[in-house]
Amino acid sequence: MARIxxxxxxxxxxxxxxxxxxxxxxxxxxxxxxxxxxxxxxxYIAREEVERIVIGEPRQPNGQPSENLQRVRQFxxxxxxxxxxxxxxxxxxxxxxxxxxxxxxDGGLRKKARQDKALVDEISAxxxxxxxxxxxx
Numbered sequence: 250m251a252r253i254x255x256x257x258x259x260x261x262x263x264x265x266x267x268x269x270x271x272x273x274x275x276x277x278x279x280x281x282x283x284x285x286x287x288x289x290x291x292x293y294i295a296r297e298e299v300e301r302i303v304i305g306e307p308r309q310p311n312g313q314p315s316e317n318l319q320r321v322r323q324f325x326x327x328x329x330x331x332x333x334x335x336x337x338x339x340x341x342x343x344x345x346x347x348x349x350x351x352x353x354x355d356g357g358l359r360k361k362a363r364q365d366k367a368l369v370d371e372i373s374a375x376x377x378x379x380x381x382x383x384x385x386x
Contacts (some may be wrong), residue, residue, distance in 0.1 A: 251300035254293070255378035257342065258304060258321045259283060264370030266378045270298070280367035287327070291348040294342050299335055302328070303381045305342030305373070340381045342373070 250271055257308075263286050264345040280287045293299070304325060307315040322356035328337050 251298035251377065253382070254278070254299050254302050254379065255340075255374045256286075256302060256304040257377060258286075258307075258317065258324060259370060260317065262367055262370050262384070264367075264372070264374035265289075266371065266374035266380070266386070267297075267299075268378065272300075272339045272357050272382065275382060277371040277375050279368045286330075294332075294335065297352065300355070301339045302335060302337040303378060304337055308341065308343050310343060340377055340384075341361040341366035342377050 252270055253268045253272055253275075255266045255275070256267075261283055262280050263283045265278050266275055268275050269279045278293075279289075290302075304321060307317040307321060309315050325337055325339070327333075
């Protein structure tokens with residue numbers, strides 16, 4: 250089996266998470282500058298076997314598209330054109346940032362650590378991946 254990688258796409262930073270090769274456990278991978286995301290993913294996929302990518306679909310709580318959805322769609326279209334061998338699919342990401350902050354609180358992280366937006370993005374990507382895996386079982 251190969252890994253599944255998830256993306257919490259942001260305007261400036263993007264959080265990434267990945268499963269183990271057996272697709273049992275999801276864990277944070279990194280937070281990268283969004284401008285460097287495509288190259289980072291291509292390099293990662295050259296080192297590790299990735300079966301598919303799951304990208305958070307940004308929507309408002311009422312289900313309407315968020316302002317970031319257009320940027321996400323542009324990234325997905327580019328991915329599908331340049332890397333068609335690795336499928337990419339959308340997954341609802343509503344409330345993942347709230348859940349990430351709650352996980353940080355529950356984990357006992359100090360206020361300074363909870364203000365680390367890069368960590369929030371990585372945890373959000375992990376939550377997206379965990380939810381995706383749960384939905385497929």
